[in-house]
Amino acid sequence: xxxxxxxxxxxxxxxxxxxxxxxxxxxxxxxxxxxxxxxxxxxxxxxxxxxxxxxxxxxxxxxxxxxxxxxxxxxxxxxxxxxxxxxxxxxxxxxxxxxxxxxxxxxxxxxxxxxxxxxxxxxxxxxxxxxxxxxxxxxxxxxxxxxxxxxxxxxxxxxxxxxxxxxxxxxxxxxxxxxxxxxxxxxxxxxxxxxxxxxxxxxxxxxxxxxxxxxxxxxxxxxxxxxxxxxxxxxxxxxxxxxxxxxxxxxxxxxxxxxxxxxxxxxxxxxxxxxxxxxxxxxxxxxxxxxxxxxxx
Ligand code: CP
Ligand code: NVA
Numbered sequence: 483x484x485x486x487x488x489x490x491x492x493x494x495x496x497x498x499x500x501x502x503x504x505x506x507x508x509x510x511x512x513x514x515x516x517x518x519x520x521x522x523x524x525x526x527x528x529x530x531x532x533x534x535x536x537x538x539x540x541x542x543x544x545x546x547x548x549x550x551x552x553x554x555x556x557x558x559x560x561x562x563x564x565x566x567x568x569x570x571x572x573x574x575x576x577x578x579x580x581x582x583x584x585x586x587x588x589x590x591x592x593x594x595x596x597x598x599x600x601x602x603x604x605x606x607x608x609x610x611x612x613x614x615x616x617x618x619x620x621x622x623x624x625x626x627x628x629x630x631x632x633x634x635x636x637x638x639x640x641x642x643x644x645x646x647x648x649x650x651x652x653x654x655x656x657x658x659x660x661x662x663x664x665x666x667x668x669x670x671x672x673x674x675x676x677x678x679x680x681x682x683x684x685x686x687x688x689x690x691x692x693x694x695x696x697x698x699x700x701x702x703x704x705x706x707x708x709x710x711x712x713x714x715x716x717x718x719x720x721x722x723x724x725x726x727x728x729x730x731x732x733x734x735x736x737x738x739x740x741x742x743x744x745x746x747x748x749x750x751x752x753x754x755x756x757x758x759x760x761x762x763x764x765x766x767x768x769x770x771x772x773x774x775x776x777x778x779x
Contacts, residue, residue: 484776485594486602489611489648496775497615497652504619504764504771511544517774518547522577525551526559527604528584529705533738534604534612537765538581538773545770550577554584570598579776585706600776607641607706613737614645616768617698618653620761624733625695632656634691634728637699637718637745638711639669642737646698647676656680660690662714687717687724694728698735699745712744720746725755733757 489497507514523542527535539549554560559569570593573580579600582590587608594601603611618628625631632655635643639661650657659673663685666673673683684690691697702715725732734746734756742748750756
């Protein structure tokens with residue numbers, strides 16, 4: 483049984499195949515309009531979602547499949563009425579795969595090991611792999627070749643960054659991680675495990691973003707986290723000045739939702755180098771490719 487939990491569970495060839503399929507679906511959606519015929523996807527959101535909810539839901543319907551949104555509390559997926567494994571056992575009698583967004587990465591890893599139903603990670607506190615594959619598609623559309631790319635992540639050390647590091651370990655583009663030292667010190671050991679010479683840490687934003695092709699950021703406080711860490715991000719807003727240190731054609735990326743005036747100014751978010759809406763759109767083609775991948779026997 484196939485699952486989609488984290489990018490680092492995959493070989494390059496498999497990720498290449500998912501990306502290539504997403505490109506084909508985008509180019510010729512009609513050809514795939516029956517790819518998931520008679521298949522049903524369940525969606526479980528234990529946190530808010532706009533893009534992930536819509537891209538999975540609309541994406542699955544465009545593949546000829548159907549979608550059921552399952553309220554975690556209503557179906558008893560909260561470990562109070564019955565065990566989550568038992569809920570999945572029952573779900574597997576009716577539906578073909580499930581996407582889960584929760585605050586408990588270990589739970590979805592453990593559930594995937596049970597091989598009851600294909601599970602897709604729709605974001606956890608640990609990672610957001612669907613987002614980063616969609617973002618890679620956007621990068622490839624903007625730059626054609628990833629090999630000479632120099633990407634900057636500026637802001638918090640979070641789930642989206644972790645999936646970006648997983649991707650960097652596969653494709654080996656240059657990745658500068660620009661995170662306040664007070665935050666980074668909590669993740670240093672995890673970061674150093676990568677041992678990749680194209681992966682570098684900076685705590686000085688103007689130095690870290692120099693000559694890069696893309697500056698990527700995200701909210702400073704992720705869903706389910708405390709606000710108290712915002713004090714560390716004083717010089718970490720992506721503004722026009724920060725963008726001016728990057729290459730002339732550098733793009734700005736953000737998974738959204740954005741907090742305008744915090745991690746990014748409106749001028750950059752709405753500016754000509756911003757590709758945030760392309761990113762949101764590409765989520766759908768990637769979700770469709772992931773769905774076809776996990777549902778393939
Ligand atoms: N980027 C993203 O995952 O957005 P949502 O939280 O709205 O799904
Ligand atoms: N890091 C953010 C991503 C939202 C799509 C969060 O987890 O809230």
